Amino acid sequence: MLALRLKAWKTEAVLEEVPEPGLPPAGALLKVIGAGACHSDLHLMRDFETDAMGWGPPFTLGHENTGEIVALGRRAFGLEVGQPVAVYGPWGCGHCRRCAIGEESYCENAAAIGPAGGGLGLDGGMAPLMAVPDTRLLVPLGSLDPVEAAPLTDAGLTPYHAVNRSLPKLVPGSAAVVIGAGGLGHMAVQILKAVSPAKVIVVDTRQEALALAKSLGADETVSMDENPGPAIMELTHGRGAEAVIDLVGADSTIALGMRVARTRGDLSLVGLAGGSAPFRFLTARIEVEMATTFWGTRAELMEVISLAQAGLIRSHVQRFTLDQAAGAYRLMREGKLEGRAVVTPNA
Ligand code: FEH
Ligand code: ZN
């Protein structure tokens, strides 16, 4: 079958013929319906040059996947052939303390395992068929459109986890700032409006991205190019925001987050732009908690899918066939995508 492959670090993805995957004994074989193109894939193609992650190419890209079950291994309770499912992306060991509570994104045996999942060292969803090693990694989609649902597994789950960690602080009268209104940002806005009473303020450089965020429920939008710090402080009555979610991760956005996080607020660094900021007394308000976050838990993916099934969140996708997939990454690199690019390998 044809697959979009990363053949070596610092190379562009290419289409090549690969053998069809077999059925994992405890897992499932999926007909891929949707494979989201993630900004992290651009980092895989450009920024990694050694197996610093403990894994490396060649592998098939695509770590944001939905599919239809074609065959099931032996431990497939509650699943059936023909069922549409979402694939939980971080494939942990399944038995350590973190995996035991569904936090496979933080598996304590990750270093020993190596590859982080399908599309991250193992073969992912940018191909007509995909093998998933264990049925615990599958979440039924019910009546959701599997193409539109693919971004829920990463562009939805990742900001959902970041919002979740701040949820106790997002009380009536609070504010949440989302920095970056792209693939993850347009989901973060909807998630915040669905699960909290917080005023949602979105920051981006692109007017069309801010317009999409506004149409999806953002209460306020602020241009990153127009002195966003004072603007956000005014919008929060001089107090700052209880939660700041930086989906970019550049020097300027981290500095903005530290500037506008309220006393005892949270700054969650999710974006991979590689930025940094000094962390000294008074570089942020007192007791601002800063943390990086990575993806989300299996239970949180179930919650994200429930939000979508309730019609409270919806990913905006641009569809591409498998032979258009490399072009989708080019558009992403040029900032010309609105919402998320989803490849449909069987369309
Ligand atoms: C993937 C690979 C490496 C770092 C971060 C990511 C995220 O896109 C996963 O959500
Ligand atoms: Zn990703």
Ligand code: ZN
């Ligand atoms: Zn584990």
